[in-house]
Amino acid sequence: MTEVDVVVIGAGLAGLGAATALRQAGARAVVLEAAGRIGGRAHTTCPPELGGVWFDHGAVWLHAAERNPLVPIAETTGETLLRSDELRQERTFVEDRPATTAELAAYDTAWDRFSAAAVPLLAPGQPDPPLAAVARCLPDDPWAPTVEAWEGPVICAVDADRFSLRDWHVNQLTGSNLVPEGGIGAFVSRRLGTGLDIRLNTQVSRLHWDTPGGGVAAETPSGTVQARAAVITVSTGVLAAGTIRFDPALPAAVQDCIAALPMGLAVKVVLRATGQDRLDLPLHCSLDRKVGRSGEPFMPFQCWPFGRDYVQGWIGGSTAWELARAGEAAAVDFALGEVRRLFGSRVDRLFAGGARLVTHWDADPLIRGAYAYALPGHADARARLAEPLADGRLVFAGEACHVGLAGTLAGAWITGRKAAGHAMQAACR
Ligand SMILES: Cc1cc2nc3c(=O)[nH]c(=O)nc-3n(C[C@H](O)[C@H](O)[C@H](O)COP(=O)(O)OP(=O)(O)OC[C@H]3O[C@@H](n4cnc5c(N)ncnc54)[C@H](O)[C@@H]3O)c2cc1C
Known part of the structure; x- marks a missing residue:
């Protein structure tokens, strides 16, 4: 039996944020983490199939860098932050050819037209429709389905017809995107766990949050932790699974x-080249194509990131779930098909016999997906989930609870710190 002021469940960004705030406030806190590592969805490895270069299976970017509290931490601890946006070049295809200058100009301004069309749908007092309602207001805009595909399945990992327009609107990411050299998961484990009492391989199976003494008790296979308050940071997928x-x-x-x-769900599919062909694309290039209709499966690529010898496709939403169920070979076939439709059979020569890597956040029982989205009509659920229960004795935190930076590392970190404040107050009563 361990006794502390606050028990934190999960050592992802929210749990680490909470534990850091508690340590800074002088509270006794313990973090119980089911996995054998910290970081949760921030996870870097150096896969041999990619030649041993660092690779982030989950999060990659420090989004909204100008308001991201992890950026100053990285800077003051001596991390090198790569300015990915400035390094990146973009290429857009229309069917099997590069987009013309006129098409690119229309695509560039399509994002503003999409945002403008959303405004009346977001008017106070209106019901909260799905994101898909926006493109329906732009039937003659040839680029609206492409913007919808980016904003729904690609960025938010959910189809536009299942996703609250208000949730999309309040969580749009602006500003720069930075990449810690060596990987974001490596940065997290190197810099954000030090000095904290973290018990790895310690899965919480039951949480009593109204013990006779007015505290909480977290049951694990290696014993029970008693505390005055608990901060729960596991994903909504884990919470829903019970x-x-x-x-x-x-x-x-x-x-x-x-x-x-x-x-x-978002699935990354990596295809490693075996030859020298780089498909006439610049190194560190973002590649996409015009999407023909709303809901069409769409996989953009990062090609030759940081000069590496692979392309990495990204697919989200219902197609990602389908591919995850169908297995790795299906995901690889899909990715190859998407590059082939742009470049033809030279793709088969280039990637024949090359290594492949497919991510599987759906299959991790400690995560169960990529990040949370709000169903139409439920944009307020994030703030409501973050409201403390039992005077702060039980507080939920994590990316699902943030409004403004939902689905991000920064959002998770901020909610963890805020939840720690509530838990501290409960612990002091
Ligand atoms: C493919 C992908 C790409 C992404 N890209 C980006 C990006 O570029 N930038 C960005 O900012 N964000 C990105 N994200 C989102 C970001 O990774 C998450 O928002 C963030 O990591 C969530 O942190 P968290 O603390 O809320 O949850 P988690 O990271 O899920 O942490 C929860 C922890 O709880 C543990 N746990 C689960 N069950 C138990 C239990 N019973 N007992 C004890 N511990 C338990 C888990 O093992 C986990 O470590 C991406 C995510 C994915 C999957």
């Missing part, structure tokens, strides 16, 4: 928030 039993059961309003914030 792998942590809450005693008493969570109030219906909280269960409704969890159900209103399901996990989207």
